[in-house]
Amino acid sequence: MRTQVAIIGAGPSGLLLGQLLHKAGIDNVIIERQSPDYVLGRIRAGILEQIMVDLLHEAGVGERVAKEGTVHHSIELVYKNTRHPIDVTGLTNGKVVTAYGQTEITRDLMDARQAAGLPTVYEAANVSIHGFDGAKPSVRYEIDGQTHELACDFIAGCDGFHGVCRATVQDSITEYEKVYPFGWVGLLADVPPVSPHAVVYANSERGFGLCSMRSLTRSRYYVQCPIDDKVEQWSDDRFWDELRRRLDPAMAEAIVTGPSIEKSIAPLRSFVAEPMRFGRLFLAGDAAHIVPPTGAKGLNLAASDVKYLSTAFIEHYAEKSDAGIDHYSQRALARVWRAERFSWWLTSLMHRFPDTGGFGQKVQEAELEYLVNSEAMSRSLAENYVGLPLDFGQR
Ligand code: RFL
Ligand code: PHB
DSSP states (O other): OBOSEEEEOOSHHHHHHHHHHHHTTOOEEEEOSSOHHHHHTOOOOOEEOHHHHHHHHHTTOOHHHHHHOEEEOEEEEEETTEEEEEOHHHHTTSOOEEEOOHHHHHHHHHHHHHHTTOOEEOSOEEEEEEOTTSSOOEEEEEETTEEEEEEOSEEEEOOOTTOHHHHHTGGGOEEEEEEEEEEEEEEEESSOOSSTTEEEEEEETTEEEEEEEEETTEEEEEEEEETTOOGGGOOHHHHHHHHHHHSOHHHHHHOOOOOEEEEEEEEEEEEEEEOSEETTEEEOGGGTEEOOSTTSOHHHHHHHHHHHHHHHHHHHHHHOOOHHHHHHHHHHHHHHHHHHHHHHHHHHHHSOOTTOHHHHHHHHHHHHHHHHHOHHHHHHHHHHHHOOOTTTTOO
């Protein structure tokens, strides 16, 4: 088998890249380790920058997000059990974010791929990549014990944090990492969200809490937990009690609880691998970088990588120019580090750190006080939350 771009991983990065390339007439094959149901079963992101929504339209899958996504104009910060709204739209000349689940994006992209008859290999075992430092890259994988080989011009490593692509070039990368001393317990329930028009970020003496949503009838909530907690320790009742105690009294009273339909614990980590290009291999999305979920940047960063990478491939095939390919790593990493800074900062501001001491605690309180009273600092939060422009710093 032969294709122009072999894409490893059918998460949002791989599927979006495949669709954008297809629209530009570039052949691609996606090779995924898991089954479609497994990929769709992972509950993750929920808040989309306008750049991401625009890309979904560009990829021809914008119809449902436009109809079913909920537009947010603000953020609610809760601090010392008091609510402080931040007028995101007012502070950013009219920009918004959209609440729409990653699961739905994945489903929309999978459906479009299937409708277009594009090749996707699911449940591929022992995927390995070869020859990307020369002119003839290829991908090998096994289906039912049989080995297959896919020859290609380029390999896009969209295979997430635990994928094979970054692991293959481990010796050629520099890694930057910060692991936080806590995790988040996340709960999904079919109840109306307590705050349907803004995500709630709560800093309380019991730890961080977050109220988000997937739709007007499905809510997603999180609470900070010790790093080695197990999900079995978090009954639904314990979760709801803990969340209520971290919010302001009116919100705690208004929250509608119900049985969880998914509950999991995620560790918090900041991670960047540099560079993001190795000859004819390109890393994109979680394969190259991780942000802690505070600020909702992970999926949005994956989307901007894919935008830079698809543009580079289109320039290569349509305009016979390799400028985009040559600049991919540098352009993508500049945006990655901006989002890394923002996610690290918001994580530091909103969580209880076990080892922070009295001084660290007082500085955090002073910073929150400053944020909710200073238009300049609120604007900085707002412009990062809606997403800095793709060409930020180049204008
Ligand atoms: P994914 O989604 O991990 O997909 C990678 C795919 O590659 C496959 N794979 C392989 N395939 C073939 N061969 C191999 N050897 C392979 N190894 C792996 C995997 O099976 C998988 O299908 O990476 P991708 O596409 O780069 O997408 C990244 C996003 O999933 C991630 O950044 C976001 O979910 C992060 N995130 C959030 N991002 C936001 O922008 N907004 C949010 O509100 C937000 N909330 C979150 C989040 C992540 C969370 N967790 C659990 C980490 C909330 C949470 C709790
Ligand atoms: C989510 O909806 O899952 C979500 C929202 C905002 C965040 C993180 C996660 O900062």
